[in-house]
Amino acid sequence: MTMLLRSRQQRELMPKTLEGQITMEKTPSYFVTREAPARISAMSRDTKLIVVVRDPVTRAISDYTQTLSKKPDIPSFESLTFKNRTTGLIDTSWSAIQIGIYAKHLDNWLQYFPMDQILFVSGERLISDPAGELGRVQDFLGLKRIITDKHFYFNQTKGFPCLKKAEGSSKPHCLGKTKGRTHPNIDPEVVQRLRDFYRPFNMKFYQMTGRFFGWDD
Numbered sequence: 001m002t003m004l005l006r007s008r009q010q011r012e013l014m015p016k017t018l019e020g021q022i023t024m025e026k027t028p029s030y031f032v033t034r035e036a037p038a039r040i041s042a043m044s045r046d047t048k049l050i051v052v053v054r055d056p057v058t059r060a061i062s063d064y065t066q067t068l069s070k071k072p073d074i075p076s077f078e079s080l081t082f083k084n085r086t087t088g089l090i091d092t093s094w095s096a097i098q099i100g101i102y103a104k105h106l107d108n109w110l111q112y113f114p115m116d117q118i119l120f121v122s123g124e125r126l127i128s129d130p131a132g133e134l135g136r137v138q139d140f141l142g143l144k145r146i147i148t149d150k151h152f153y154f155n156q157t158k159g160f161p162c163l164k165k166a167e168g169s170s171k172p173h174c175l176g177k178t179k180g181r182t183h184p185n186i187d188p189e190v191v192q193r194l195r196d197f198y199r200p201f202n203m204k205f206y207q208m209t210g211r212f213f214g215w216d217d
């Protein structure tokens, strides 16, 4: 569901939750949609919010890779990055770049939700230590730590951790074909320019969340 609904409509679409159950909904665009915090807060002020974030530069390239897979004729990443390549002025209106300005989006959410109702999961740690990251998610949701490192194995071919057994099955489960696509090589100067661009926003984001995500090493 990518469309944002009015709070009453949205509540009606959500399954009924019994005592002891948690209803979850996942929509990537909520985090960057201006109206989302007000509407979700109107639906329920107690909603807990979980956001997976990764290095905004890699995120932008991943976003571009996804679009490229659907529209192979789009201009290069390098040309979309700049408003003016000569002056190095970055096109912050390009969604692939805009979405990675996490501190700005978080500011918008903090108008409606306290920080302790928002959990940021590290996309990098989700790959290198899935059980550790999911431990944080379970704690945040007030759940027992049921999912541990025993549930995962690292699949070298896929380059991601996979579940040893999928829910209701005895077979392993890995991420689908559209996850972990190979990214195109991007001009290192453009990557560096983007690193410089994001650094102050990343610093602000680390400060706001109290977590150092390590994107600026």
Ligand SMILES: Nc1ncnc2c1ncn2[C@@H]1O[C@H](COP(=O)(O)OS(=O)(=O)O)[C@@H](OP(=O)(O)O)[C@H]1O
Pocket (backbone or CB within 6 Å): 028, 062, 065, 123, 124, 126, 127, 175, 178, 179, 180, 181
């Ligand atoms: N579990 C887990 N751990 C770490 N990384 C993950 C995970 N699931 C998805 N991904 C990566 O996120 C990128 C986009 O996937 P999404 O599932 O968010 O896609 S979507 O926005 O819902 O369409 C996509 O990035 P790329 O690998 O760069 O294409 C996915 O690989």
